Amino acid sequence: MARAPSDGSKPYYQIVREVLSANVANGNLPIGTRLLTTAVADRLGVSRPPVKRALELLAADGVVTALSSQGYVVGAATGETSPERTNLHRLQLDLPPELGDNLGQARWERIFEAVEAEILNSIPFGTFQISESLIGEHFDVSRTVVRDVLSRLDARGLIVKDRTSHWIAGPLSARMLDDAHEIRRLIEPGALASAMPLLAEGFLSEGRSTVASALARSAALSVEEVDAIELELHVDTLDALRNRRLAGAVRLQQVSLVINRLFATYIGLHDEIEMLREHALVYDHMLLGDADGTIAAMRHHLDADHARSRARLKVLSVFDAAEIAPYLIRIH
Amino acid sequence: MPSPPKLRVIGRSEVLPRPVLEQAAADLPFDIEFELIDSVKGLQRVVSSPETFDVYHQWHTVDLIWTARAVQAIDLSRIDHADLIRGQALGRQGDGRTMGSVFNQLFLQPSGALGSTPTDRIVMLPLLHGVDAFAYLPSVIREFDDGTPNSWGWLLDPRLAGRVAIMSDPVLGMIEAALAVEAAEGIRIADVGNLSVEEIDIIIDILLRRKKLGHFKTIWGNYRECARSMQRGVVLQSMFSPALAMLRSQGIPVVSAVPREGYRGWHVDLCISSAAKGARLDAAYAYLNWWMNGKGGAVTTRQGYYFAQPELVRPHLSAAEWDYWYAGKPAATALSDPLGQPAIAPGEIREGGSYFERMSRVRVWNAFMDEHTYLVRRWREFLEA
Numbered sequence: 153m154a155r156a157p158s159d160g161s162k163p164y165y166q167i168v169r170e171v172l173s174a175n176v177a178n179g180n181l182p183i184g185t186r187l188l189t190t191a192v193a194d195r196l197g198v199s200r201p202p203v204k205r206a207l208e209l210l211a212a213d214g215v216v217t218a219l220s221s222q223g224y225v226v227g228a229a230t231g232e233t234s235p236e237r238t239n240l241h242r243l244q245l246d247l248p249p250e251l252g253d254n255l256g257q258a259r260w261e262r263i264f265e266a267v268e269a270e271i272l273n274s275i276p277f278g279t280f281q282i283s284e285s286l287i288g289e290h291f292d293v294s295r296t297v298v299r300d301v302l303s304r305l306d307a308r309g310l311i312v313k314d315r316t317s318h319w320i321a322g323p324l325s326a327r328m329l330d331d332a333h334e335i336r337r338l339i340e341p342g343a344l345a346s347a348m349p350l351l352a353e354g355f356l357s358e359g360r361s362t363v364a365s366a367l368a369r370s371a372a373l374s375v376e377e378v379d380a381i382e383l384e385l386h387v388d389t390l391d392a393l394r395n396r397r398l399a400g401a402v403r404l405q406q407v408s409l410v411i412n413r414l415f416a417t418y419i420g421l422h423d424e425i426e427m428l429r430e431h432a433l434v435y436d437h438m439l440l441g442d443a444d445g446t447i448a449a450m451r452h453h454l455d456a457d458h459a460r461s462r463a464r465l466k467v468l469s470v471f472d473a474a475e476i477a478p479y480l481i482r483i484h
Numbered sequence: 485m486p487s488p489p490k491l492r493v494i495g496r497s498e499v500l501p502r503p504v505l506e507q508a509a510a511d512l513p514f515d516i517e518f519e520l521i522d523s524v525k526g527l528q529r530v531v532s533s534p535e536t537f538d539v540y541h542q543w544h545t546v547d548l549i550w551t552a553r554a555v556q557a558i559d560l561s562r563i564d565h566a567d568l569i570r571g572q573a574l575g576r577q578g579d580g581r582t583m584g585s586v587f588n589q590l591f592l593q594p595s596g597a598l599g600s601t602p603t604d605r606i607v608m609l610p611l612l613h614g615v616d617a618f619a620y621l622p623s624v625i626r627e628f629d630d631g632t633p634n635s636w637g638w639l640l641d642p643r644l645a646g647r648v649a650i651m652s653d654p655v656l657g658m659i660e661a662a663l664a665v666e667a668a669e670g671i672r673i674a675d676v677g678n679l680s681v682e683e684i685d686i687i688i689d690i691l692l693r694r695k696k697l698g699h700f701k702t703i704w705g706n707y708r709e710c711a712r713s714m715q716r717g718v719v720l721q722s723m724f725s726p727a728l729a730m731l732r733s734q735g736i737p738v739v740s741a742v743p744r745e746g747y748r749g750w751h752v753d754l755c756i757s758s759a760a761k762g763a764r765l766d767a768a769y770a771y772l773n774w775w776m777n778g779k780g781g782a783v784t785t786r787q788g789y790y791f792a793q794p795e796l797v798r799p800h801l802s803a804a805e806w807d808y809w810y811a812g813k814p815a816a817t818a819l820s821d822p823l824g825q826p827a828i829a830p831g832e833i834r835e836g837g838s839y840f841e842r843m844s845r846v847r848v849w850n851a852f853m854d855e856h857t858y859l860v861r862r863w864r865e866f867l868e869a
Contacts, residue, residue: 279861325858327681419532422553423596462854463551469857470527470548484864 164202164292167248169209171196175245176215176226183227185238187216195240196247202292260300263291267301270477271310272410275322276468277476279484282311282319286479308404321480326462329407333458336405341450343390343402344434345443350392359384360435367428375416378424382409385431408461415464418471423460430456490515491767494530495541496522498707498726499612499752501787501822504780512774514767522706530554535759538768543752544655544850546608547589550598555755557592557605562769564776568793569610573602585849586610586751586792608753609772610792612784615747615842618660619723619740621714634741636660637667638720640694649702649713649721654863655856657703659748659848660722661687667745676848681858688862695869703867714738725788726822733825740835746847747836751792785809786822790839812838 172192175181193203207224210216216224267287274280287298302319305311311321362381366373373381386406390399430453437445476482491512493500497520505518519537521529530540531552542549549555560566573587589598592605618639627643639648639660651657662676665687673683694700701718704710710727714736723740731738754775756768775781781791782800788809791797798806807813812834819828836842853859 276857279865323858323861325681326854326856327858419552463547466852466854466856467531467548467552469852469860470524470531484861484868 163290164198165205165209168192168196168198168202168206171245171247172206172210173213173215178246180243180245181226185226185243186219186223187226187240188223191240195243195245199293199297201294205292260297260304263287263293263297263301264304266291267477267479268305268308268310270480271305271321272324272407273414274476274480275310275324276411276414276465277322277471278482279320279322280476280480281483282321283479283481284319290477290479320483323484324407324411324465326465329411329458329462329465332405332407333454336402337451337454337458339398340386340402340405340454341447343393343398344438344450345446346395346398347389347392348438348441348443348446350394351389351438352392355389356435356439360432360439363428363432363435367425367432372421373424375413375421378416378421378427379413381428381431382412385434408457411461411465411468412457414468415461419464419467426456427453427460489764489767490517491539491764491771492517492519492537493539493541493771494519494521494526494537496520496526496543496706496752498522498724498787499541499543499784499789501726501783503783503822507779507783508771508774511779512767512770514770516771530757534757538757538760538764539771540755540757541611541752542608542755543750544585544852546753546755547598548852549755550607553758555607556758556760557607558609558756558772560604560606562773563609564773565793565796568796569606570602572610572793573600583613583751583843585749585851586613586753608755609775610751611753611775612781612789612791613749613751613843614725614789615749615836615846616656616723616725617741617743617747617836618721619714619728619738620720622737622739624719625739633744635667636663636743636745638741639664639722640668640690640699642699644720645697645699646701647717647719648700649704649710649718650700651710651722651724652703652705652867654860655852656748656750656850657722658684658687658853658859658863659850661691663743663745663748663847665690677851678853679855679859681855684855684859684862688866691866692869695866729787729821729827733821733823733827742836742845743847746845747842748848748850749843749846750850752789753792783822786820786827790843794839808832808834810839812836812841 172181187207189200189204189207192207193200196203207216211218211224214228216226217229218224219229271280282302284295284298284302287301288295302311306313311319314320362384366377366381386409387403390402393399430449433449434446434453437449491514493516495518500518500520509516527545527548529536530549531554534554540549540555560569563569573590588600590606590608590610591599591601591603592607593599593601593603598607617634618636620638624638624644627641638644639650650660658679659676662673662679662683665671666673666676669690671686673679679687702713704713704721707724707727707730710721710724711730713721714731723738725740728738728740754772756765756772760768776796778791778796778798778800781789781797785791785797785801785805786809790810794810801809804816805819808815808819808828815828815830815832818826818830821827836845
């Protein structure tokens, strides 16, 4: 949720196109391999429409050739040899994280995070109507999948249906920040303390030294550097938790990370010294194995951060401009 | 010797009438480029591009521009009559209501936060302040029983439907709408200067309904539009005092209300860009000190604004002007507006009385509320309805 929308917002047909193209180029998909839409979709764990579109584009690029019978073949079809019927699951392919380890992951989950991030990046600037059909087009997925995503965003409290049954997101109120903070300060410090003994060796000392060198630097930090420091303490630590429901519950309340990143992007970075000092304090307690101290230091950090993000939300409120996803339509 | 830089100043048109621009340009040894921006675009510029201006005439945005570090702290040792500011701050400590909005967050504290304890650095130079209320034509009074006290509720009174206007500014407009809803609908609002999400919803829903019923004839953006709307059939509306002066100089007998619920207070102050340094910073301080000579404040007195240190403008006002604007006495002679047009007839008394009487009746100060994001979006819904 706190990550900037990057590849998450790239249309699936584009990802599929790039993946197939790369795997043809490095020989994982040998010349002459027959590619049927259904088989490729099954191998990559995506739906058929993006694969169909990707194969059409690859055919236009000359990477694959359409067969008169059915499907495509890698390379140029000579007509002499019949294309090989290969079980694609037996081929070692290089797959990006979007496609790689998601066997069994429901389709909605892949889109959920991207849509959620886009909504959070937009609602500090206004109220938006969400177009079901444009989400479907953007990600190349069916109405059913889109509805699944939206109903989960509804349950998450991020969107509501208006009287005319349109999905509406925003505006982000200070109340929403307050509510998220109230929950977050109750659960995140404890979650961090639970994760503490489970963290990989060196994780804490690395995190602490990143903060120390950031504090020692006279030059301003970049938005990406600050983002990385925030994610290390607030997101990566939770990966160690065995209780995934707890980790998920904490992540849902980290709205202020979004506000802080938007502020840094639109206004600039200021005063990160206090944030860094608070992080350092949390790390120091963790390095000593002091769970109670960790909890107290984290709670102090969250409270201070809440005050900062509330003030920053006010500044953001005077702006209209935001790069918004094509499926979000500003209404106010 | 290199020529001194041009000083770039951003402010609203109300605060910088032509005689002020001319006087400052004549008195200061460098060129000044005034940009008068009445919309939120001025604030957007200030917050996101501090390198494009040197001085900003802020109003109710100081917490915001400080959060964005768009302005730098002002060194009081470089400000003329700084002792007056410190003295005022000390004299007002513990009194959060009177001028609290100016002094509560004026001084940069050692912690880096803003506070009321005097230090050597301030975030803005207090400049002008005043109180606003709605205004009406004398015919309006006939709609109400004799002796009915002025009330913000009149803005929503069905008897005036189709002849009322309010302003488009979300911050000020929402505060006035809150005062009106409270008075007209009997709804208790906890803090008019810091509305909750629920209160914003209640108020906007009422405004939306009234707008659809045709209650508001127009919604104005700046003092010129404000004056024009009253020339075109509006009988009661939000009012800025420069528009009042303008209308009166045109012979339109506008009455400025003294609402029983109290006034909406405001202040305008000077801020220096965080990017100003070297010769530009020197010029910025020179501009601030030009205001501290009281000449500019004397001009804006004639449109009803109070200067932060009234004793500094007094030498630049006639006795009759001082008595009318500050002392609340009847005008001994005819008085002019900032442009020299007659605006006040002999014998007139300012509505609400003297400086102290009027300032002590502030019910709420202009403020960016905690729920500003939410407020603006719902306000826009009202404007676009």
